[in-house]
Amino acid sequence: MWVESVRLRNFRNYFAEDVSFSPHINLIVGSNGEGKSNLLESLFLLATTKSYRQAHEKDMVFIDRDNFYVSGEAVLQGNIKHTLEISYSQKQNKKQAKVSGVPVVRLADFIGILNVVCFSPDDLNIIKGAPGLRRRFLDILLSQIDRVYLSVLQQYGRVLRQRNECLKAVQRGRMRPTEIWPWTEQLATLACQVTERRFKAVNELTTSYADISKGINQGKENLSLKYMSSLVKNSHLYTPIEFTESLQRRQTEEVARGITTIGPHRDDLFFLINGLSAADYASQGQQRTAVLSLKLAELEYMYKVTGDYPILLLDDVFSELDQKRRQLLLATLSDRVQALITGTETLEWPWSGDRDHCNIINIRQGKVI
Ligand SMILES: Nc1ncnc2c1ncn2[C@@H]1O[C@H](COP(=O)(O)OP(=O)(O)OP(=O)(O)O)[C@@H](O)[C@H]1O
Numbered sequence: 001m002w003v004e005s006v007r008l009r010n011f012r013n014y015f016a017e018d019v020s021f022s023p024h025i026n027l028i029v030g031s032n033g034e035g036k037s038n039l040l041e042s043l044f045l046l047a048t049t050k051s052y053r054q055a056h057e058k059d060m061v062f063i064d065r066d067n068f069y070v071s072g073e074a075v076l077q078g079n080i081k082h083t084l085e086i087s088y089s090q091k092q093n094k095k096q097a098k099v100s101g102v103p104v105v106r107l108a109d110f111i112g113i114l115n116v117v118c119f120s121p122d123d124l125n126i127i128k129g130a131p132g133l134r135r136r137f138l139d140i141l142l143s144q145i146d147r148v149y150l151s152v153l154q155q156y157g158r159v160l161r162q163r164n165e166c167l168k169a170v171q172r173g174r175m176r177p178t179e180i181w182p183w184t185e186q187l188a189t190l191a192c193q194v195t196e197r198r199f200k201a202v203n204e205l206t207t208s209y210a211d212i213s214k215g216i217n218q219g220k221e222n223l224s225l226k227y228m229s230s231l232v233k234n235s236h237l238y239t240p241i242e243f244t245e246s247l248q249r250r251q252t253e254e255v256a257r258g259i260t261t262i263g264p265h266r267d268d269l270f271f272l273i274n275g276l277s278a279a280d281y282a283s284q285g286q287q288r289t290a291v292l293s294l295k296l297a298e299l300e301y302m303y304k305v306t307g308d309y310p311i312l313l314l315d316d317v318f319s320e321l322d323q324k325r326r327q328l329l330l331a332t333l334s335d336r337v338q339a340l341i342t343g344t345e346t347l348e349w350p351w352s353g354d355r356d357h358c359n360i361i362n363i364r365q366g367k368v369i
């Protein structure tokens, strides 16, 4: 899949701009603060309805305006074209989306039409940062390729909030402990579905992750991934009944703390180097290899599941990678991948392929020049 063009209206520092892309490599060039990342953000928005920088919608509206509008002409598998539109009004605090002119009933229906893999310097924190970053990685990946996952995850979030409210109510003596049980059962069913899907994804991801990282570090270390879950005992995934029992055994403790202490909202993805925790042992260079391999493995996994390559958004990562890793990254991008790569200097790009293949977009103050 690829995006032919985007139309930006009052989006970040783009007042009114239309930008066209090539189906292969697009280099987005400009000095600091000109709007390169904003352009990538608009594509991430068209794929996920959200900002990859975790910004709120109101921050994406051009200063002093009320609403933004972003649309993209997407070419999907089988040469099917769709116009994807997303708009947000600050006054109404409402986000709306359309697919080829037809409004979507739920924003969730918009997610996954266009798929992206995004790699920015912030992702380098994924290994040593908080577990939430690693769960977010899995959630963004799975939400794009598995509609059921997104719906189950959203339900899980809602039931979790309700159950936590109940735990607090029991703590304050406003509810009987048995009144939590129906929430516990619902939570357990959803928790098993979320966990099962995350497990499957990590298992499949880890094979190409290991292969890709071997190519980068010349087989020096073995890299692997492991999903650590509170729903697993002796490699056996709990059934909803078993997880319900596990939660019930903890109920007294959870009432005292007022929160649900186990479940997919607390699980983690472990990065291993030769079987040891990368969070504790990895050097800077090893972390870079691990994250780059993860992103490329994500690309391959999405291709395997959907039969189409997602769009690769590389924000400023070239400045973070050494020459060898830069070359490897470009070499692994097959002709079927559309890539949008930002940077401040064209010269720093080790572009060895056909330059005609490569579309250079110069950005200054929210305009293509
Ligand atoms: N809501 C907004 N309205 C207007 N301008 C905005 C808004 N949000 C951000 N900006 C402006 O956008 C610019 C930053 O854009 P962006 O992050 O895309 O820069 P960049 O080209 O990626 O820079 P760098 O090379 O430093 O990463 C800043 O000048 C900022 O003031």
Ligand SMILES: [Mg+2]
Binding pocket: 036, 037, 038, 315, 316, 342
């Ligand atoms: Mg930037």
